[in-house]
Amino acid sequence: MTEPHDDHPHVPGPSLWPVGFAVGIVVLLVGVIISWWVAGLGGLIALAFAFLWVRDLTAGTPLAHAPEVAPETGGAAAADAPATATIHEDAEERYPRSKFLELSTLGLGGVIGGIVTAPAIGFMVAPAFLKQGQKDHDLGPISDFPEGKYVIATYMADKSQGEVSRRTAFVRYNGQLKGQPSFTIISNHCAHLGCPVQANGPLDEKNTKTFGDVTLIPTVSIAGFGCPCHGGQYNTEGNRIAGPPVRALDRYAFSIRNGRLFIGKPFSVSHVDGAGSSAVIHKWAFSFPGEHVNGLESWLYPIQPPH
Amino acid sequence: MATRRLTRKEQMQQAILYPVDWLEERSGLVGAVKYFLFRKVPGDTNWFQTLGSATLTAFIVQALTGTILAMYYKPDPNSAYDSIQHITNDIWAGWLVRGMHRWGASVFIILMFMHMGRVFLFGAYKYPRELNWIIGVLLLASGLGEGFTGYLLPWDQTAYWATVVGININGTAPFLGPFLAQFLQGGTYINADTLSRFYAIHMLMIPGAIAALIGLHLYLVIRLGVTSPPWSKEAAGTGPLDGETPNGKVGRAGLSRFRRGR
Ligand code: HEM
Numbered sequence: 408m409t410e411p412h413d414d415h416p417h418v419p420g421p422s423l424w425p426v427g428f429a430v431g432i433v434v435l436l437v438g439v440i441i442s443w444w445v446a447g448l449g450g451l452i453a454l455a456f457a458f459l460w461v462r463d464l465t466a467g468t469p470l471a472h473a474p475e476v477a478p479e480t481g482g483a484a485a486a487d488a489p490a491t492a493t494i495h496e497d498a499e500e501r502y503p504r505s506k507f508l509e510l511s512t513l514g515l516g517g518v519i520g521g522i523v524t525a526p527a528i529g530f531m532v533a534p535a536f537l538k539q540g541q542k543d544h545d546l547g548p549i550s551d552f553p554e555g556k557y558v559i560a561t562y563m564a565d566k567s568q569g570e571v572s573r574r575t576a577f578v579r580y581n582g583q584l585k586g587q588p589s590f591t592i593i594s595n596h597c598a599h600l601g602c603p604v605q606a607n608g609p610l611d612e613k614n615t616k617t618f619g620d621v622t623l624i625p626t627v628s629i630a631g632f633g634c635p636c637h638g639g640q641y642n643t644e645g646n647r648i649a650g651p652p653v654r655a656l657d658r659y660a661f662s663i664r665n666g667r668l669f670i671g672k673p674f675s676v677s678h679v680d681g682a683g684s685s686a687v688i689h690k691w692a693f694s695f696p697g698e699h700v701n702g703l704e705s706w707l708y709p710i711q712p713p714h
Numbered sequence: 715m716a717t718r719r720l721t722r723k724e725q726m727q728q729a730i731l732y733p734v735d736w737l738e739e740r741s742g743l744v745g746a747v748k749y750f751l752f753r754k755v756p757g758d759t760n761w762f763q764t765l766g767s768a769t770l771t772a773f774i775v776q777a778l779t780g781t782i783l784a785m786y787y788k789p790d791p792n793s794a795y796d797s798i799q800h801i802t803n804d805i806w807a808g809w810l811v812r813g814m815h816r817w818g819a820s821v822f823i824i825l826m827f828m829h830m831g832r833v834f835l836f837g838a839y840k841y842p843r844e845l846n847w848i849i850g851v852l853l854l855a856s857g858l859g860e861g862f863t864g865y866l867l868p869w870d871q872t873a874y875w876a877t878v879v880g881i882n883i884n885g886t887a888p889f890l891g892p893f894l895a896q897f898l899q900g901g902t903y904i905n906a907d908t909l910s911r912f913y914a915i916h917m918l919m920i921p922g923a924i925a926a927l928i929g930l931h932l933y934l935v936i937r938l939g940v941t942s943p944p945w946s947k948e949a950a951g952t953g954p955l956d957g958e959t960p961n962g963k964v965g966r967a968g969l970s971r972f973r974r975g976r
C-alpha cells in the first residue's frame with residue numbers, strides 16, 4: 408500500500424503511446440490539406456493512441472486526491488466534536504440538506520453568471536458573425552471615366568466614420584457590352600495580406616477631380632499593379648503574376664443610375680480569363696486576403712463570416 | 715500587574731514597529747512577505763534564475779508607464795495620432811514615459827524569452843513544474859498579444875499597415891481564421907471601432923489576464939521552490955545536504971542572496 412501523500416513523483420511511466428498520438432495529429436493536419444481520407448485516417452490513429460495512452464495513465468496507482476474539507480458544524484458543537492461526529496456518521500444515510508444547498512448555490516450561481524455574461528460576450532464577438540452592410544457609393548457621371556484607362560477612385564465608405572473608412576478602387580471603363588456600359592473595378596487590397604497595391608505607371612494628377620468625399624485621379628497608362636509590402640505583382644486585369652499573393656485582386660460590383668456610376672459590394676476573384684468587357688471573371692464569395700478561394704487549400708476556409 | 719517602564723530606546727523601537735505589528739496582527743501580511751522574501755532556495759542558485767524577476771520588473775514598468783500614457787492618449791481615429799504627438803512633444807517628460815513604454819515593450823518580450831530559455835536549459839519545466847511551464851506559455855502568448863495590440867495605437871502609417879497585415883495573417887488561420895480577423899477589427903475592414911477595440915484589449919483585457927497569470931505563476935514558484943542548476947552537486951546528492959552551501963550558510967531568496975557575494 409502506498410500512502411496517499413508519498414514522496415514519489417507521479418510522472419507518467421515511459422510510454423510510446425503519446426508518440427503515436429502525435430503522429431496521428433500530424434497525419435490529420437496534413438490530411439486537411441491533401442485529402443479528407445487521410446485526415447480521417449489521422450483522426451482514427453490519434454483516437455486509438457489517445458485511448459491507449461489514457462488507459463496506460465489510469466492503470467497505475469491513482470494520484471492522491473485533495474483531502475475532503477469537512478463541513479463546518481455550529482461553533483459550540485464543533486468544540487466537543489469527535490464523539491458526536493461519529494455518532495452522526497453512523498446514522499442512516501440520507502440526502503443531506505447541506506448537499507442540496509451546495510448544489511442549488513452552484514446551480515443558481517451558474518445561471519445568474521450565465522445571464523449576466525452571455526449578452527456582454529455576445530456584444531464583444533458580434534461583429535464576427537453579423538452582416539456588416541456595405542452601401543453603394545456614388546462615384547460620379549460615367550463620362551468622367553475615359554474608355555480603356557484606369558481611374559484611381561477614393562471615397563469614404565461611411566461618412567459618419569470619417570477618414571478611417573476611406574477606400575481606394577481602380578476603375579476602368581471598358582466601353583459598351585450588349586448596349587450596357589461595362590466597368591472593371593478592382594480593389595486596392597493586396598490578395599496577400601491586404602497592403603494597398605499601387606498602379607504601375609504614370610498618373611495624370613493635373614486632371615484630378617474632387618467632389619464630396621470622392622477623389623478621381625486619372626492615369627496615363629498603367630502596366631498593372633504592384634504591392635509595396637512583399638512585392639506582389641498583378642496584371643491589368645488583377646491576375647497575380649508574381650510574388651506571394653494567393654489569388655487575383657478582389658473586385659467590386661457596380662450599377663449605373665441616371666448616368667452615374669455606383670460602386671457596390673466587393674467579391675473575390677481566383678483569376679480572370681481574357682480582358683476588358685469580354686473577360687471571364689471567376690467569382691467567389693468575398694474572402695479575407697491570404698485565403699485561397701479555390702483549389703485544395705480553399706478547404707481550410709469552409710465558411711466565411713457574413714460581410 | 716507591575717509593568718516596567720520602557721527605556722527611551724525601546725520606546726522608539728516600539729514606535730517604529732507598532733504599525734508593522736498592527737498590520738501583522740490584523741492580516742498576517744508581514745509574515746507572508748517575510749516568507750516570500752526569506753524562503754529557502756537551493757544554495758547554488760544561479761544568476762540566470764533572476765531572469766523571471768527581471769521579467770516581472772519589466773511588466774510592472776509597462777503597467778505603470780502605460781497607466782500614465784492612458785491619461786493623455788485618446789483612442790479615437792481622429793485624435794489618436796495628434797494625442798501621441800502631444801505626449802511626445804508638448805507634455806513635460808512625455809517623450810521619456812512614451813519611450814520607456816515603447817522600448818520597455820521589447821525588453822519585456824526579450825526577457826520573457828530569455829527566462830523561458832533558462833527554464834528550458836535548466837530542465838526546470840520537469841515534474842512537478844509542468845503546470846508552471848503551461849502557465850508560462852499562456853503568459854508568453856498574452857505578452858505577444860500586448861505587443862500586437864499596442865502597435866496600432868500610435869495610429870500612423872506603420873501602425874495601420876502593420877496591423878492590416880497582422881490581422882490578415884490571423885485571417886489565414888484555417889477554419890476560424892476569417893472569424894478571428896473579423897472579430898479583431900470589429901468588421902470587414904479596419905474601422906472607427908477597431909482602434910478602441912485594440913485599446914481596450916491592450917490596456918484592460920490582456921494586462922488583467924497577465925497579472926492574474928503572474929499571480930498563479932509565482933504561487934507555484936513559491937509552493938514548489940526553484941530548481942537547482944543541472945550541474946548542481948547538491949541536487950545530485952554529492953554536495954552538502956539540506957540547503958547547506960559549501961561555506962556552511964543556508965541559501966535564501968530575496969535580499970540576503972546579494973550579501974552572500976558568490
Ligand atoms: C510575464 C512573464 C513571466 C514572469 C513575470 C515570470 C516570472 C517568474 C519568476 C519570478 C520565477 C522564479 C524563478 C526564476 O526567476 O527563474 C519563474 C519561474 C518559472 N517560470 Fe516564469 N515568468 C514569466 C514567463 C514564463 C514563460 C514564458 C515560461 C515558459 C513557457 C515560464 C516558465 C517558468 C517555470 C517552469 C518556472 C519554474 C522554474 C524553477 O522552478 O526553477 N515563465 N517565473
Ligand code: FES
Nearest residue numbers: 597599600634639
Ligand atoms: S501584402 Fe501585398 S505582397 Fe504582401
